[in-house]
Each structure stands twice: as structure tokens, then as C-alpha cells.
Amino acid sequence: MRLPCPYCGNRDAAEFVYRGDAAPRRPDGEAGMFDYVYLRDNRAGEMRELWYHAQGCRNWIVVTRDTVTHEIHGSELARDNKR
Amino acid sequence: MGEALTVSERTGLGIATVMARRGVDAAAIGAVLGCALPGGPGWRNGGDLSAIGTGPGTWLVMTETGSGDFAEDLTQRFRGLASVTDQSSAYAVFRLSGHDARTLLQRGVSIDLHPAAFAPGSAATSMISHIGVIFWQMDDAPTYEVAVFRSLAGSFRHWLDSVAATL
Structure with missing residues (x-):
């Protein structure tokens, strides 16, 4: 699988570290912290995922990928995807 | 046609990582450096300097006339614009x-x-x-x-x- 890094271009998945679902947002207080840290959906279908380009530009990116077909719909720098 | 392959090591280079502070663009840093910076992954050469884009707002800057003061000099010139790390021996x-x-x-x-x-x-x-x-x-x-x-x-x-x- 090749991932489209917004900075580097298409790169082999071996250059990246997978972090998982990009949807969870850190809660302001303790309420919801357990869910934020531990609970993740295991979705079949389109999903926004965090990947770290460790062997490239060393930036976190968000990739929109279909977990069933592995089709990739786009990517952006995680810094541009902040709250 | 010249040699099929020549391999050599560049020595005596001054090398530094330059990371732009938030909101500072490549043009502003290039103006201070006196060498145009690539906006993406690229190599630019200007005078005795060359710059390689290694990430968003991040460049590897090299000089052939590298002295031990290269990174320190850049640090002073980029004060408030970018962070500089000496990589000459790295x-x-x-x-x-x-x-x-x-x-x-x-x-x-x-x-x-x-x-x-x-x-x-x-x-x-x-x-x-x-x-x-x-x-x-x-x-x-x-x-x-x-x-x-x-x-x-x-x-x-x-x-x-x-x-x-x-x-």
C-alpha cells in the first residue's frame, strides 16, 4: 500500500507509523477521558486515520481510507486538522 | 560520456536544520538567508548555500565554506523567524x-x-x-x-x- 503524504507525495506504507482513528477529541475535563484514551470503533468502510511519516517529513497526517477496499480518498497534514 | 559512476564524500560542510516559526513562510526565511527556499521537497542552490526541503517549514541548509560558526550565525540571523540546529557533524x-x-x-x-x-x-x-x-x-x-x-x-x-x- 502507498499513502499520499501531502508533503512528500506517494510513499510506501513501510515509511509510516499507524496511529488509528483521527476522530476522537480530547475532552476538557475527566468526563469522557476513558473513552478518549481507550475506546476505538473498528469500522468497516471509510475512515479518517492518523499516520506518522516517520521515515519521511516526520509529520502527522490524516488519511481518508476505506478499510474494506483500501481505496484512499485523500490526505492532509494533521496540523491543518486541529480543533 | 564520463565515468559510469563516481562516488565521493563531501567533507567540511556546514549543515543546519532550519524550522520556521508558526506563521513564517519560506519567502521570509529565504530573504534573510539570501537563497531561495523550496516550498516542497526540493533542492535550491544560491551562492555558497544550498537548501533542501525536508518537511513543511523545515529545511536542511548547507554551506561549502562551513565554519564552526555556521549554525550559530544562522541562529542569530533567524532570531524570531526560525529555530536552527547545528547538524554539521550529524x-x-x-x-x-x-x-x-x-x-x-x-x-x-x-x-x-x-x-x-x-x-x-x-x-x-x-x-x-x-x-x-x-x-x-x-x-x-x-x-x-x-x-x-x-x-x-x-x-x-x-x-x-x-x-x-x-x-
């Missing part, structure tokens, strides 16, 4: 030149080095034989330079010699 830089250079490098990286995709002025950060590399193309010979972490230079040279023997 990287070994190999120069690969000749018509076999592309074939050799292509056997190490899963990035398309065809002239239509990777030309003089192009640069990339990737890995060769599990070793992190930054490389850029300088001319159509073709000539490439590859920067590797100095402690892994021996391992990189081993890979290079092994592949060169098969060309």
Missing part, C-alpha cells in the same frame, strides 16, 4: 555521479527517479536499506547527493558498494 554526505547513479539509487528507494518524475532540483526524505536518507538531484549527469546519519555512514557505504558491484 550527517555524512555522499555524492553519486554518472549515468549509473540513477540505477544505483533506484535500487534503494521506492520513489520514482525517472527524469520525468525526479529531475535536477528534486529532493526526497526516505530510507535505503532501513537507513534514513535525504537525497537530492543536482544535474542531468545525473549527480545526486545523499545525506545519511554519520553513525550509519559505514552501513550505507556497505549497501552502496554491494549494489554498485552488480551494475
